Amino acid sequence: MRVINFNPGPAGLPLPALERARDELLDFQGSGMSVMEHSHRGKEYEAVHDEAIALLSELTGLPSTHQVLFLTGGASQQFAQVPMNFLTPDTSADYLMTGVWSEKALDEAKYYGKPRVAATTVQPDKHYTRVPRQDELSLDARAAYVHVTTNNTIYGTQWHAMPDTGQVPLVADMSSDFLWKKMDLSRFGLVYAGAQKNLGPSGVTLVVAQKDFIAKGRKDIPKIFRYAVHAENNSLYNTPPTLAIYLVRNVLAWMKDVGGLGQLEAWNRQKADLLYGALDTHSGFYRAPVERASRSVMNVVFHLPTPELDAAFVADAKRQGMVGLKGHRTAGGIRVSTYNAVTVENVRTLVTFMEHFVKTRG
Amino acid sequence: MRVINFNPGPAGLPLPALERARDELLDFQGSGMSVMEHSHRGKEYEAVHDEAIALLSELTGLPSTHQVLFLTGGASQQFAQVPMNFLTPDTSADYLMTGVWSEKALDEAKYYGKPRVAATTVQPDKHYTRVPRQDELSLDARAAYVHVTTNNTIYGTQWHAMPDTGQVPLVADMSSDFLWKKMDLSRFGLVYAGAQKNLGPSGVTLVVAQKDFIAKGRKDIPKIFRYAVHAENNSLYNTPPTLAIYLVRNVLAWMKDVGGLGQLEAWNRQKADLLYGALDTHSGFYRAPVERASRSVMNVVFHLPTPELDAAFVADAKRQGMVGLKGHRTAGGIRVSTYNAVTVENVRTLVTFMEHFVKTRG
Numbered sequence: 246m247r248v249i250n251f252n253p254g255p256a257g258l259p260l261p262a263l264e265r266a267r268d269e270l271l272d273f274q275g276s277g278m279s280v281m282e283h284s285h286r287g288k289e290y291e292a293v294h295d296e297a298i299a300l301l302s303e304l305t306g307l308p309s310t311h312q313v314l315f316l317t318g319g320a321s322q323q324f325a326q327v328p329m330n331f332l333t334p335d336t337s338a339d340y341l342m343t344g345v346w347s348e349k350a351l352d353e354a355k356y357y358g359k360p361r362v363a364a365t366t367v368q369p370d371k372h373y374t375r376v377p378r379q380d381e382l383s384l385d386a387r388a389a390y391v392h393v394t395t396n397n398t399i400y401g402t403q404w405h406a407m408p409d410t411g412q413v414p415l416v417a418d419m420s421s422d423f424l425w426k427k428m429d430l431s432r433f434g435l436v437y438a439g440a441q442k443n444l445g446p447s448g449v450t451l452v453v454a455q456k457d458f459i460a461k462g463r464k465d466i467p468k469i470f471r472y473a474v475h476a477e478n479n480s481l482y483n484t485p486p487t488l489a490i491y492l493v494r495n496v497l498a499w500m501k502d503v504g505g506l507g508q509l510e511a512w513n514r515q516k517a518d519l520l521y522g523a524l525d526t527h528s529g530f531y532r533a534p535v536e537r538a539s540r541s542v543m544n545v546v547f548h549l550p551t552p553e554l555d556a557a558f559v560a561d562a563k564r565q566g567m568v569g570l571k572g573h574r575t576a577g578g579i580r581v582s583t584y585n586a587v588t589v590e591n592v593r594t595l596v597t598f599m600e601h602f603v604k605t606r607g
Numbered sequence: 608m609r610v611i612n613f614n615p616g617p618a619g620l621p622l623p624a625l626e627r628a629r630d631e632l633l634d635f636q637g638s639g640m641s642v643m644e645h646s647h648r649g650k651e652y653e654a655v656h657d658e659a660i661a662l663l664s665e666l667t668g669l670p671s672t673h674q675v676l677f678l679t680g681g682a683s684q685q686f687a688q689v690p691m692n693f694l695t696p697d698t699s700a701d702y703l704m705t706g707v708w709s710e711k712a713l714d715e716a717k718y719y720g721k722p723r724v725a726a727t728t729v730q731p732d733k734h735y736t737r738v739p740r741q742d743e744l745s746l747d748a749r750a751a752y753v754h755v756t757t758n759n760t761i762y763g764t765q766w767h768a769m770p771d772t773g774q775v776p777l778v779a780d781m782s783s784d785f786l787w788k789k790m791d792l793s794r795f796g797l798v799y800a801g802a803q804k805n806l807g808p809s810g811v812t813l814v815v816a817q818k819d820f821i822a823k824g825r826k827d828i829p830k831i832f833r834y835a836v837h838a839e840n841n842s843l844y845n846t847p848p849t850l851a852i853y854l855v856r857n858v859l860a861w862m863k864d865v866g867g868l869g870q871l872e873a874w875n876r877q878k879a880d881l882l883y884g885a886l887d888t889h890s891g892f893y894r895a896p897v898e899r900a901s902r903s904v905m906n907v908v909f910h911l912p913t914p915e916l917d918a919a920f921v922a923d924a925k926r927q928g929m930v931g932l933k934g935h936r937t938a939g940g941i942r943v944s945t946y947n948a949v950t951v952e953n954v955r956t957l958v959t960f961m962e963h964f965v966k967t968r969g
Contacts, residue, residue: 246634247634252645258641267633270629272609278609278619279620282617320845321845353830353831356828448679469680470687485810488810489850568640
């Protein structure tokens with residue numbers, strides 16, 4: 246029996262994508278071997294690779310100015326790879342600080358240039374409960390790029406309108422909210438996302454890059470780190486993580502099958518409305534720290550009146566088949582991650598549990 | 608029906624390792640979710656992670672001076688990451704040149720320091736048919752490390768005794784011959800291997816590092832690229848490629864089940880003897896360019912009298928259920944990759960085919 250999985254990432258995946266993988270794990274399309282045993286330069290794997298790119302392009306309406314890449318090392322490697330490509334010791338980039346992940350991105354950039362904090366919503370207690378407003382951004386027109394973390398898994402905040410950066414390319418870490426809704430990727434210089442939230446297993450990083458932007462990347466860095474080299478080789482410069490990309494293909498095919506990003510957005514908004522509705526109804530018991538305008542649709546965080554009640558909530562939910570609800574160690578409390586594979590029905594089950602819990606323990 | 612898979616990598620994997628993955632793909636050990644849907648910080652996944660490390664340590668008798676790491680980006684990223692950690696613009700490392708992969712490793716090192724060619728067996732035609740002898744090495748005692756590619760997939764050569772580098776740490780790219788036999792890893796400063804030959808799917812890189820060596824790595828590089836950071840965090844500094852590591856665990860468990868590295872070595876030597884025996888018996892038809900002392904046990908390369916016969920050989924073999932035999936585009940001809948998952952019986956079938964082919968087409 247499958248549990249209801251609210252893991253923050255690696256996260257639950259759509260069952261049809263997993264079943265498809267299971268059914269052909271030993272014999273991919275009658276080829277007599279697993280997809281992971283195929284050469285990355287053979288026609289069987291290349292069809293999967295190209296289909297994944299085509300599906301992502303179709304789902305997002307990606308224009309030909311942009312290109313999809315499959316890299317590795319997760320967002321953590323992108324924190325370093327972006328400044329390695331686009332900074333020099335004397336140039337700067339603007340970082341918008343909204344939590345732990347943007348802090349890590351800023352720290353890695355310091356090895357390559359002079360990143361600037363162009364906005365921060367950090368509080369005296371080091372936590373964050375909102376993202377900056379446009380009028381709080383102090384942007385530098387000479388910056389090589391502006392870096393934003395679009396959704397903050399730990400603090401449960403999310404940018405609901407992208408910052409206006411003028412002529413400066415916008416680079417976005419979308420690891421935890423990529424493809425949660427219809428999104429216009431053409432406005433970004435570069436988007437990156439570890440697959441393990443909305444897209445597939447850990448082990449592959451999706452990158453969507455503006456071709457003109459990455460063509461201007463540094464040429465005096467190793468080939469393996471140049472976005473332009475991966476772009477020229479259609480992400481086959483070296484052996485890509487073929488099995489992980491195959492699973493991403495399965496998830497993207499599922500996204501299309503269920504109706505595309507418009508349908509996923511409708512479900513995701515419904516899930517968030519159910520959860521935030523329950524929190525607001527019982528705001529004396531469930532305390533949601535995030536300011537309304539910054540509330541994440543992907544990670545809903547809250548605290549119960551005591552850490553003991555937090556623990557009891559997690560334990561009781563687990564007994565009822567719901568797992569992955571414990572908050573990040575940095576923030577404590579409860580975190581409900583509702584990525585694309587979590588159904589509205591899953592969330593209804595949790596909300597019913599929450600209402601029962603407040604009645605019996607509140 | 609499964610074919611006989613001689614792919615050079617990604618390569619065939621042991622059927623029991625794949626069946627185990629298939630059987631629990633939707634429900635890992637009764638947890639109600641796939642292993643790839645588990646948190647990398649949860650006890651279920653961590654047990655797999657630690658078991659993979661324990662199995663590798665047990666199979667190789669790894670001493671506590673050394674540590675196993677799981678990284679990403681394949682050997683190609685290690686070509687850059689090794690010099691990034693251990694070179695400065697004014698220091699050098701010695702590279703032993705034996706083929707395309709050592710050339711790529713040398714090229715990436717140039718971005719970080721002054722790598723030296725300490726030996727090369729390149730021929731006027733740019734190809735390689737042997738590895739250097741010890742007396743051909745011109746080693747520098749001040750080198751930060753000596754880099755060797757222990758097996759050369761494209762040219763079918765292999766080092767059968769490791770070079771003596773004195774006090775200078777030896778760094779080895781073992782992507783294509785890691786764990787093919789009993790091996791003493793304690794003599795290496797650092798060993799790396801993309802998993803997709805002997806170990807699992809593409810998407811995870813096995814590293815075995817001497818703790819004292821990596822502790823001396825540079826601290827002025829991004830954290831994500833420091834071996835010491837990954838070592839301190841037991842390869843959980845960031846989200847590792849959990850599904851790929853799980854599959855490596857399955858393959859390592861299979862290695863132990865069948866009798867360990869001693870048994871695998873016996874089979875691998877038997878496979879190589881069968882193949883080279885057939886080539887030597889029919890040396891007028893099958894031309895094996897590699898000098899005897901450098902012949903690879905993992906990749907057996909040869910040419911037929913004409914490119915047309917090479918193509919007919921590949922096509923006829925495919926009709927008999929044997930795939931992956933076409934030589935690399937750089938070298939042409941035929942390449943038989945006989946990694947651990949290829950059975951002696953598979954090779955007997957191929958040798959029978961080769962004998963028939965020479966009779967009918969020779």
